[in-house]
Amino acid sequence: AQKVTQAQTEISVVEKEDVTLDCVYETRDTTYYLFWYKQPPSGELVFLIRRNSFDEQNEISGRYSWNFQKSTSSFNFTITASQVVDSAVYFCALSEGDSWGKLQFGAGTQVVVTP
């Protein structure tokens, strides 16, 4: 069963618009980690954030912000004032306590930012 669901396949926005990427996860563990990665066309995975299950504080890093809500098992990601360089595939991932470091990825969301 899919443990990480990214329902949005592709989102297209015009530069300077905000874009929110949804991520819903499923786990029975009480201790787990959630991640977001960016994958530009070149292919490498760019680490954006890691959040453990005990830290529900929202986080902001520049134009990026994350909203973690355990009550709805969601870890959503918002890019504010999008730029063309934000065009990429974004993956949400889950790491559970039975195998730290092993990631289960969502299907990914393609973000296309046009000038």
Added chain:
Amino acid sequence: GAVVSQHPSWVICKSGTSVKIECRSLDFQATTMFWYRQFPKQSLMLMATSNEGSKATYEQGVEKDKFLINHASLTLSTLTVTSAHPEDSSFYICSAKGRGNTEAFFGQGTRLTVV
């Protein structure tokens, strides 16, 4: 953060030949390494987990005789695609984790094209 180097970045090989991909941890001892595969426009799927000095554990559906994984040292794991065929063309990426750590760090990935 920890540095993981993967080599080569891309490789083209003829059908029927074997290809070796290296994954090195440059500034830490990687007791566990993970190998993922990503087909075009798809997500990353775990192929296998290798612990230093032990046989790799393969995910369901991954042929262990075709994808040979060696993790003979604490800084190097190799993935050999044996008798490669065009359907093995994919993006292969490794990640490495140190003992007691909860996070693994990714290499740059290898794009394999079998012609």
